[in-house]
Amino acid sequence: MTGVSQVLLLFLIGCALAVSITRNLLTSVIIYTCFSMVMCIIWITLESPDLAITEAAVGTGITSLLYFLTLKKIHAIDARNKAKMKRNETARDGGEGHE
Amino acid sequence: MFSKWLMNYEETAAVILFCIGFSMMLFNRNLIKKIIGMDMMDSSIYLFLASQGYIEGHKAPIVTGGVQSTEAYINPIPSGLVLTGIVVAVSVSALMMALSIRLYHRYHTLDLDKIVALTGREEA
Amino acid sequence: MSDRKSDLPGGRFVRWLNQDQDVLERQMIAAQNREPDSDEEMEEAWRRERFLEDQKEEEVVASRLEALNERKVPVIGRVVYMLGCMLICIAMIMLLLYTVTTLPGFGGEIDPAQNEVPRRYIEQGLQETGALNIVTGMILDYRAFDTLGESTVLFAAAMVVLFLLRLDPESNRYSTLAASIREEPYADTFYEPKNDSILQHTAKILTPVAFLLGIYVVLNGHLTPGGGFSGGAIVGAGLVLHVTAFGFEDIRRFFTYRTYQRTVVTALLTYAFSKTYSFYTGANGIESIIPLGMPGAILSGGLILLLNICVGFIVTCTVYVLYAVFRKGDV
Numbered sequence: 069m070t071g072v073s074q075v076l077l078l079f080l081i082g083c084a085l086a087v088s089i090t091r092n093l094l095t096s097v098i099i100y101t102c103f104s105m106v107m108c109i110i111w112i113t114l115e116s117p118d119l120a121i122t123e124a125a126v127g128t129g130i131t132s133l134l135y136f137l138t139l140k141k142i143h144a145i146d147a148r149n150k151a152k153m154k155r156n157e158t159a160r161d162g163g164e165g166h167e
Numbered sequence: 168m169f170s171k172w173l174m175n176y177e178e179t180a181a182v183i184l185f186c187i188g189f190s191m192m193l194f195n196r197n198l199i200k201k202i203i204g205m206d207m208m209d210s211s212i213y214l215f216l217a218s219q220g221y222i223e224g225h226k227a228p229i230v231t232g233g234v235q236s237t238e239a240y241i242n243p244i245p246s247g248l249v250l251t252g253i254v255v256a257v258s259v260s261a262l263m264m265a266l267s268i269r270l271y272h273r274y275h276t277l278d279l280d281k282i283v284a285l286t287g288r289e290e291a
Numbered sequence: 292m293s294d295r296k297s298d299l300p301g302g303r304f305v306r307w308l309n310q311d312q313d314v315l316e317r318q319m320i321a322a323q324n325r326e327p328d329s330d331e332e333m334e335e336a337w338r339r340e341r342f343l344e345d346q347k348e349e350e351v352v353a354s355r356l357e358a359l360n361e362r363k364v365p366v367i368g369r370v371v372y373m374l375g376c377m378l379i380c381i382a383m384i385m386l387l388l389y390t391v392t393t394l395p396g397f398g399g400e401i402d403p404a405q406n407e408v409p410r411r412y413i414e415q416g417l418q419e420t421g422a423l424n425i426v427t428g429m430i431l432d433y434r435a436f437d438t439l440g441e442s443t444v445l446f447a448a449a450m451v452v453l454f455l456l457r458l459d460p461e462s463n464r465y466s467t468l469a470a471s472i473r474e475e476p477y478a479d480t481f482y483e484p485k486n487d488s489i490l491q492h493t494a495k496i497l498t499p500v501a502f503l504l505g506i507y508v509v510l511n512g513h514l515t516p517g518g519g520f521s522g523g524a525i526v527g528a529g530l531v532l533h534v535t536a537f538g539f540e541d542i543r544r545f546f547t548y549r550t551y552q553r554t555v556v557t558a559l560l561t562y563a564f565s566k567t568y569s570f571y572t573g574a575n576g577i578e579s580i581i582p583l584g585m586p587g588a589i590l591s592g593g594l595i596l597l598l599n600i601c602v603g604f605i606v607t608c609t610v611y612v613l614y615a616v617f618r619k620g621d622v
Contacts, residue, residue: 070176077180084187084207093199101205104306107210114217116178116246117225117516118426122253122509130610131206132258133531137617138199138264142271171392178394179547182387186380193376220403223398228413229516230426230586235414240425242409247430251441254520261613263436265452268617274352281359285352 073113081105097135104128170281177218198267200279209256213249220245223264333337399431421583421592422513424606429596431518435566438598442562444603446555448614449609458620469562471569494536514593517620519602527610539615548622558601565594 090096103128111120128141172179184207202240217218220242269276274282412429422428430438508515511523534542569581584591614620 074176077176081180081183082185085182086196087207088187088191088195088200091199096200096203100206102381103207103210107214110214111190111217114221115225115241116217116249116426117218117229118251118424118518119188119217119226119253120245120523122250122521124290125521125528127210127571128259129528130524131260133528134257134617135199135203137614138268140240141268141617142277146365147171160354172388174350175391175394175397176389177397179388182391185387190376190380193380194373204400218397221398227516229334230417230423230425232404235417237391237413239414242405242428243425244409245427247429250426250518250520251437253556254441255444258449260443261452262448265455265617266540269455271373274356276356281356284359285355 073110076106076110076113080110097132097139099101100135101128101132104131177221178215181215182220184208184214196278196280198270198279199264201279202263202267205263206256206260209252212253216245216249216252224260334584336466354619377480389392417586420584420595422595423586424513424515424518426598427513427518427595428592431598432593434596435569438602439559439562439566442602443561445605445609446559448613452613453622456616456620460567482596490536494532498529498533501532502526505529505603505607509599510589510596512599513595514522514587514589519599520606524610525608526607527614530611532605534611534614534618542611546608546611546622554608555605558604562598562601565597569594 079128080103083099083106086102087096087099090099104123108120108123108128111117182192187203188204188207188211191207192201195201224242225241228240230244270282271277272286276285278284314575412425412433416425416428417423420428420432422432451539505525505528506520508524508525511518512518512522530542581593586592590596612622
C-alpha cells in the first residue's frame with residue numbers, strides 16, 4: 069500500500085509540474101482534472117471514503133466544469149471563434165469611423 | 168533528515184505541492200493559471216490535514232460489526248474539516264472565475280500585468 | 292460627458308431628429324405605447340449616457356492595450372521580480388521541508404491530533420447521533436452549525452456569481468456586455484453541435500442513473516460514505532448532462548431564479564430551525580423527543596436524514612445555477 073501511495077503522490081507532483089509548465093490553458097485544465105482524480109484515489113488510500121466521493125463529485129466534476137465554461141467565455145478554446153470575434157470588433161470599429 | 172522525509176512522505180508531497188501552487192501564483196501572469204495554482208494549494212493543505220489523521224492499519228470511520236474503539240478507526244476530525252474545505256474551495260474558485268470573466272470582458276486580456284497597467288494612472 | 296439637453300425630455304427628441312440611431316428608433320416606438328414618464332425617460336437618458344461613456348472608455352482601453360502590446364516590457368524589472376519570487380519560493384520550501392522533519396511519524400498512533408475529542412466521537416458517536424458513518428455524525432450533529440455556514444457560503448457564492456455574470460438584455464439595454472452578446476447571438480455556442488444524437492442517447496441512459504445514484508448517496512449519508520454535498524453534486528451533474536444534451540427549455544419550465552431562491556432559502560431555514568430545536572432539547576445529552584432509531588436503518592440518526600436532504604437540495608440547485616449562469620448568463 070505504501071508503494072502505491074508513493075507512486076500516486078509522484079504522479080500528483082508530476083501533474084502539478086505539468087500544469088505549471090503548460091502554456092495552453094485548455095491542456096492545463098485537463099491535466100488539473102487528472103490531478104483531482106489522482107487525489108481521489110489518494111483519499112481512498114488514506115482511508116477517507118467520504119472525502120473520495122466528495123472530491124470525485126465536487127472537485128473533479130464541478131470545478132473542471134466551471135473551468136471549461138470559463139475558458140469558453142474567454143474564448144480560449146476555439147481559435148476560429150476568437151478570430152471571428154476579432155474580425156467583428158474591427159468591423160464595428162471601422163463602421164463607426166465611417167459614420 | 169532524508170529518512171524523515173521518506174517516513175513522512177505524504178506530508179512531504181503536500182509541502183512540495185503547496186510550493187508548486189505558490190510558485191504558479193507568483194510566476195504565471197495569466198489569471199486562470201493563478202486560480203489553478205490556488206486550487207492546488209488548497210488540495211495540498213487537505214492532503215496534509217488528512218495525512219495527519221491517518222493511522223496505520225486502522226479502517227475508515229464507519230462503524231462495522233458494532234466495534235466502537237479507537238483502535239479500529241482513523242481520526243474522523245480531519246475528514247470532517249476537509250469535507251467542509253473542499254466545498255468552500257469550489258465556491259471560492261467559482262467566484263474568482265466569474266471575476267476573471269468580468270475582467271476579460273472589460274479589458275480583453277487575462278494578463279494581470281496588463282490589467283494593472285490599464286487600470287492604473289488612467290489620465291496618463 | 293454628453294450635453295445638458297439630454298436631461299430634458301425635449302432634448303432627447305431633438306437629438307433623435309438630428310441623429311439617426313437604431314436604439315433611439317426603438318425607444319420611440321416604445322414611448323408611443325406607454326404613458327410618458329419623466330422618471331423613466333431620465334433613467335433611459337442616464338443609461339444612454341453611461342453606455343456612451345462605456346463605449347468611449349472601451350475604445351480608450353483597446354487603444355491602450357494595443358500600445359501595451361507593442362511596448363517593450365522593461366527587462367530589468369522583470370528579472371528582479373523573478374529573482375525575488377525564486378528567493379521567496381526557495382525560502383518557503385526550505386522552511387516547510389524543515390517543519391516536516393519535526394512532525395511525528397506518518398501513520399503513527401502517538402500524535403497530538405489523536406486526543407480525547409476523536410475518542411469521544413468514535414466511542415460515543417453511535418449512541419449520541421445514531422449515525423453509522425462517524426464523519427457524517429460529526430459534521431451534521433456535533434458540528435452542524437459549521438455545515439450550515441458552509442451551505443450559506445455556497446449560496447452566497449452562487450448569488451455573487453449571478454450578480455456578476457447575469458445578462459438581462461431588457462433591463463440593461465445599453466451595457467456594453469449585453470450589446471456584445473446581442474450583436475453576436477449565441478457567440479458562445481455558435482460552433483457547438485446542436486441536437487447531437489450521440490450525446491442525446493448517452494444522456495437518455497445516463498441521466499436517470501446519475502439521479503438515482505445521487506439520491507441514493509444523499510439518503511444513505513448516515514450509513515455509507517457520502518452525504519448531502521456529494522449526492523447533491525451528482526444530481527446536479529445529471530441535470531447539467533440533460534441540459535447539455537437537450538437544451539435549457541425543459542428545466543426552465545419549472546426552475547427559474549425565483550424557484551432557486553425559494554428552494555434554497557427554504558432548505559437553509561429548515562436546516563437552521565430543526566438544528567436549533569435539536570440544540571435546545573437534545574444537546575449535551577438531554578433527552579430529545581426525536582428518536583434515534585435502529586442503527587443501520589434508513590430512518591435512523593434523528594435529524595441527520597432531514598439535514599442531508601436539505602443540503603442535497605441546496606447543492607443541486609447551486610450546481611445547476613452556476614452552470615446556467617456561466618453558460619448563458621441567466622437562470
